[in-house]
Amino acid sequence: MERVTxxxxxxxxxxxxxxVVNVASTVAWVPMPAAAAYCAAKAAVVAFSESLRxxxxxxxxxxxxxxxxxxxxxxGNDWPLEGPQIFAPEWVADQLVETLRRDRRSFxxxxxxxxxxxxxRIAPALAARIMRDIGLRAEAKSAARLRGADGAARRASxxxxxx
Numbered sequence: 195m196e197r198v199t200x201x202x203x204x205x206x207x208x209x210x211x212x213x214v215v216n217v218a219s220t221v222a223w224v225p226m227p228a229a230a231a232y233c234a235a236k237a238a239v240v241a242f243s244e245s246l247r248x249x250x251x252x253x254x255x256x257x258x259x260x261x262x263x264x265x266x267x268x269x270g271n272d273w274p275l276e277g278p279q280i281f282a283p284e285w286v287a288d289q290l291v292e293t294l295r296r297d298r299r300s301f302x303x304x305x306x307x308x309x310x311x312x313x314x315r316i317a318p319a320l321a322a323r324i325m326r327d328i329g330l331r332a333e334a335k336s337a338a339r340l341r342g343a344d345g346a347a348r349r350a351s352x353x354x355x356x357x
Contacts, residue, residue, distance in 0.1 A: 210254040216243045218261040220307040224314045226325040228333035260293055262286045263304030275332050
């Protein structure tokens with residue numbers, strides 16, 4: 195993200211306009227167990243974007259943080275979250291376009307994600323418990339799926355000690 199921004203920023207500054215869009219996640223604000231590195235990376239996206247926005251103030255270049263909801267993509271479907279609705283990529287793309295049209299500094303797409311962020315601000319312990327439960331259930335499901343795939347691979351491969 196930082197390298198891409200550094201690569202395109204000189205041209206944007208030279209023309210006096212442009213928009214840097216960085217993609218975050220709800221977990222940037224409301225972290226979830228079993229995804230510590232991902233949560234930290236997305237929080238860094240928010241911090242980087244807010245800092246960059248301050249540096250670029252008055253220079254014609256906008257910085258937008260877009261946080262899509264859980265999306266039905268290969269990567270999204272690999273993380274078996276219970277609770278949050280999974281959104282179609284087309285809907286998420288429409289939300290991004292609308293965010294840019296409205297010149298929003300940041301946007302957390304999906305009403306349930308915005309509700310979770312509000313809950314985190316007024317009842318942080320409750321929001322943390324919700325995210326803990328979602329994260330740990332997803333981790334358990336993922337581990338079970340991996341054990342099942344590993345077991346199936348072992349059953350399908352010839353055993354050396356069977357001879």
